[in-house]
Amino acid sequence: MAKHGKKYKEALSKIDRLKSYELQEALSLLKEVTFANFDETVEAVVKLGVDPRHADQMVRGSVSLPHGTGKTVRVLVFAKGDKAQEAKDAGADYVGDDDLMSKIQGGWFDFDKVVATPDMMASVGKLGRLLGPRGLMPNPKVGTVTNNIKEVVSDLKAGMIEYRVDKAGIIHAPVGKKSFESTQLAENLKSLIDSLVKAKPESAKGQYVRGVYISTTMGPGLKVDQQQLLGELKL
Structure with a gap:
């Protein structure tokens, strides 16, 4: 089991581990208990009621x-001709085909x-x-x-994230930085939850969103009241 330092334990002492915090309260407390001297990533952890061992519940x-x-x-695009130019115009950092493949095969x-x-x-x-x-x-x-290269490259540069449920039925995803305003973090988290609910497999039975937690890179996690959160999203 990992050992935590004095600052982590002090931060943890300010959190009620048995409480489900309303989103704004959770975000305010999250900012209060951060102690790292860099702009930490804020991560969401969402427990879903799925069994990823079954392909139809992925x-x-x-x-x-x-x-x-x-x-x-930094976005790399494999494309040729007009699509390659489209990628460059959209702001892709690297665009090519065989030349980029050779670089990757060489360890880049x-x-x-x-x-x-x-x-x-x-x-x-x-x-x-x-x-x-x-x-x-x-x-x-x-x-x-x-x-649709232009749209995808623009979305990735602007902050499109990918998510995939792990073997335990959990999604891990970044939703911003601790320097973000609480309202910005809240809107990002709501967008993630909304997307996850829309991606619910038809074969998933029972409660789907079973737990929502937020934490910073170095700090302890807080449990978010998912019923209140889902209610705000009208889901």
Whole structure:
């Protein structure tokens, strides 16, 4: 079990671990108990009522956060011709085909997101063993295999995030930085929850959203009252 320092324990002492906080109260307290001297990421952890061992209960998708993530995202696009130019015009950091594939095969990974046009996937698929383990492989389910290059690149640069349920039925996703206003963090979190609810598998039975927690990179987690949150979203 991990050992925590004095500052973490002090922050933890200000939190009632048995309480489900209303969202604004949780965000205010989250800012109060942060102690790191850098702009920490605020992460949401959502427990879903699904069994990812069954393919028809896999929850995966993407959502554009209205206020972004606070992180500069380097986007690489595999495309040719007009689509390559479209990617450059949209602000993609790297655009190419065989030249970029060779660089990646040589161990280059100075990018955060990868997008590809459908016609490039036969070649890009050969990079699966390199991109897959890093969560970088383009996938049509999250919108990164597309001919709509301009919109996807713009969304990724603006703060579109991908999510995928893990083996325990939990989603981990960034919703901003601690320097964000509480209202911005709240709107980002609500966008994530709304997307997750819309992605609910038809085969999922019983309560779907079973727990929502927020934390900063270094700080302890707080439980959010999911019923109040879902009520605000009218879900």
